[in-house]
Amino acid sequence: MKKDEVPQDKRIIHGEDNSLAKVVYVTNQEGKYETSISEGWEAENLAMSQAWDEIDEKIEATRQKVLAGELSPIAYYMEKALMTPASLARYAGFWRFFVSRHLKPAGFKKLTDEKLQRYASVLGVAVDDLKHFSGK
Amino acid sequence: MIVKDFKHQQSAHCENGVTLSLLKHYGIELTEPLIFGIGAGLFFTHLPFVKLNGVPGTSFRIMPGYIFKKVCKELGVKMKVQKFSSPEKATRALDEALANNHPVGLQSSVYFLPYFPPAWRFHFNAHNLIVYGKEGDEYLVSDPIMETATRLGAADLQKARFAKGFPAPNGKMYYPVQAYGKANLPAAIIKGMKKTCFFMLSSPPPLFGYHGMVYLGKKIKKYPEKLGGRKAALYIGSIVRMQEEIGTGGGGFRFLYAAFLQEAAAILQDDRFLTMSGEMTSIGDEWRNFAFSCARVMKDRSGSLSSYEELGNMMIALGAREKDFFTRLKQML
Numbered sequence: 186m187k188k189d190e191v192p193q194d195k196r197i198i199h200g201e202d203n204s205l206a207k208v209v210y211v212t213n214q215e216g217k218y219e220t221s222i223s224e225g226w227e228a229e230n231l232a233m234s235q236a237w238d239e240i241d242e243k244i245e246a247t248r249q250k251v252l253a254g255e256l257s258p259i260a261y262y263m264e265k266a267l268m269t270p271a272s273l274a275r276y277a278g279f280w281r282f283f284v285s286r287h288l289k290p291a292g293f294k295k296l297t298d299e300k301l302q303r304y305a306s307v308l309g310v311a312v313d314d315l316k317h318f319s320g321k
Numbered sequence: 322m323i324v325k326d327f328k329h330q331q332s333a334h335c336e337n338g339v340t341l342s343l344l345k346h347y348g349i350e351l352t353e354p355l356i357f358g359i360g361a362g363l364f365f366t367h368l369p370f371v372k373l374n375g376v377p378g379t380s381f382r383i384m385p386g387y388i389f390k391k392v393c394k395e396l397g398v399k400m401k402v403q404k405f406s407s408p409e410k411a412t413r414a415l416d417e418a419l420a421n422n423h424p425v426g427l428q429s430s431v432y433f434l435p436y437f438p439p440a441w442r443f444h445f446n447a448h449n450l451i452v453y454g455k456e457g458d459e460y461l462v463s464d465p466i467m468e469t470a471t472r473l474g475a476a477d478l479q480k481a482r483f484a485k486g487f488p489a490p491n492g493k494m495y496y497p498v499q500a501y502g503k504a505n506l507p508a509a510i511i512k513g514m515k516k517t518c519f520f521m522l523s524s525p526p527p528l529f530g531y532h533g534m535v536y537l538g539k540k541i542k543k544y545p546e547k548l549g550g551r552k553a554a555l556y557i558g559s560i561v562r563m564q565e566e567i568g569t570g571g572g573g574f575r576f577l578y579a580a581f582l583q584e585a586a587a588i589l590q591d592d593r594f595l596t597m598s599g600e601m602t603s604i605g606d607e608w609r610n611f612a613f614s615c616a617r618v619m620k621d622r623s624g625s626l627s628s629y630e631e632l633g634n635m636m637i638a639l640g641a642r643e644k645d646f647f648t649r650l651k652q653m654l
Contacts, residue, residue, distance in 0.1 A: 186571050186602075186609060196440070203440035206468050207568060208333040210354070210576040212602060218354070218580035220333075220570075222468075228616035229565040232558035235619060236374070237440060239555055267374070267432070267444055275485035 186211045188219070192226040198234050240267065251318055257293030258318035262308040276307045323454035324424045329463040329470035333570030333577060334382075337362070338465020339426045339449040340389045346424050347497050349396060349504065353570075358581030359395055359509045360388030361516035363574055365643070366529045367537040371487075374443075376559040379537065381573035383520065385447035385488065389426075389495070391516070395509035399499040404491040408479050411492030416455060418496060424453040424463070428493040430484030436464070436471045445567075446484050466568055510585050511654055517578075518651040521643060531647070534640030542633035545626055554622055557615045557632065564612055572605030579605060593653055597646070604642055611635050 188211045196204045204224045211221045244264045250256040263273050270288065274281040279300075286292030287304070296304075298312065305312045327346055332338030337353045340360070344351060357363070364383045371378040382388075393400050405411035418425045431437055431445045454461035459472045473481075482492045526532035537560075544553035564573040571577075582598035585591075614635065618628045 186576060186606065196438075198440040201439070203438040205438055205441060205466070207466070208331055208353075208570060210333065210570040210580045216599070218576075218583050218598075223571075226565060226612075228561055228612045231616050231619055232561040233440065233566060235554065235558045236562070240374070272444065272486045 188213050188221055191221045191223050193224045194227045194230055196225040196230045196233065198230075198237055203233075240264075248320065252320050254290055257288055257290050258315045259293060259304055259308070260288045261318070262304075262310055262315070263288070266308050268308075273304075273307065277303050279303075322419055323456070323461060324419060324422050327424050327451075327453040327463070330465070331468050332465040332568075334362075334568040334574070335449040335465050336385065336388050337577075339451055340392055342451055342463060342465065343424060343426055343497055344392070344396070344398065347398070347500060349398065349500065351392075352584065354577055354581035354584055355506075355510070356388065356392055357574070357577050358517075358585065359513040360392045361513050361520065362388045363517050363578045364520050364529070365531070365533045365573075367533045367540075368528060369540070373559070376556055379560050379563045381564055381569060381575075385428075385449075389449075391513070392509075393497070395512055396504040396506075397500060398497050400495050401498045402493070402495040404493050406491075408483050408492065411482060411494070412475070412479060415452065415494060418494070419452065419455055423496045424451050426451055426495045427478075427482060428490035429478075429481035430490065433477055433481035433484065434464070434473065435477060436462075436467065436473070444484065444486060446486055446488055446490055452478070507589055510588060514585070514650060515654050518647045518654070521647040522651065531640045531644040534643065535637050538633045538636030538640060540633075541636060542630050545629050550622055553629065554619045557629075558619055561612045561615050564608060572608040575601055575605030575608055597650055597653075600646060604639070604646065607635075607639055607642070611639065 186209065191209060191211055195202055206222045206224055208220050209223045210218055213219055244261070247256060247261050247264045251258055251261045263270070268276070270284045271281055274284040277284070287296060301312050301315055305315055328342070330338065330342055332341060332353050334357070337356045340356050341351060341353055362382050365381055367377065367379045369377040403414060405414065415425060427450055429448050429450055431448045432442050434442070450465070451463040452460045453463055458475050460475060460478050461470065462473045463470045482490055484490055521530040524530040524532065527536040541557065544556055548556065565571065569577070579598045579601035582594045582601055586594035586598065611632070614632055618632060621628065
């Protein structure tokens, strides 16, 4: 890549500027390497925003399922924290098998306050958010 | 407490940057390309069974931690590396090291680092940063990806150091304790090149080195058929992200390696490496082309067979080029 070809494409994701000024290695007019700063490149911006579209859709689909009573609120906040049942199990210190149960409304109802608190602190929400899911 | 005379420096890649700044603090002045080359950082691998967010993993570099270990070994620097069973012990050890005037390298998860833009915060657990001081409840952080040094609350840092999942940092921290023997830079450079040639040419097929590119190229051709247009676009999008976004200095570390060859030519006083550097730059440009073509296909979203066929062929051709390149580089050593 030549120095005067370094792209400076702003990265707009979720309507906000998510650009990060990164070091790139480029050649100058004499063909010697030096560093330059790139705010972003169209191709990589597109790849990242595409990945977020996929995540956002999954979060929204999960939200709908929670409202419809097919999944528990933990499932929604888990998706929002970009976690999987496996990683949530490790963070919260439960067996994966039990996490799968807690993701369903029937298993969720049986959770004690102490266990709810463990989920809440891992997911960064209040216990009340889990107990009374507003759908926000 | 603040470590005296520590200077923040921005780098393309976090592990290079941490190695660079830590060694510099102890009087070993190198550049990022030299670290990357001596550390044999260049690689290629496609791991279909290691999935990140449901997408198979592709990497343009050697496994995390290798560059650091190799550079220290080649230059005769003894490191102290520790992992911890509990966050409390980890915090205590970090504070002790800082009190002894050691800047400390830490493995962390990007997800818990609030100074990254929100869209960058994925559960990526192999990020490296340096802590060089503590004031009250805040640590002074030199993250090589960032333009400037920054601060991080103790609670956030603890979460980042004890992220779960693969690869789990377990509070890993490291710093040089002793430089023994005299570092032989030319020898280290040659050894680094030899290692990269070995990794690129002689790794077992089909997943690693140039084999990996051919393997992935063939897979790309079948993506639209096997996955449908949408998922296929996500899969090639993840290749582009690994190539450009994850601090590679552009072209999946290929430009960084070309810069290394250029510096090597000057240090070894051998113009053949200058020619090789030019060739590596052109390979890097071809990788940029590949990413650009991927973007075009992603935008289209129709998942047409012919465009994926083209992408696959580009990747296979790149594999052949890199095979040829490293075969010739090996003969020079």
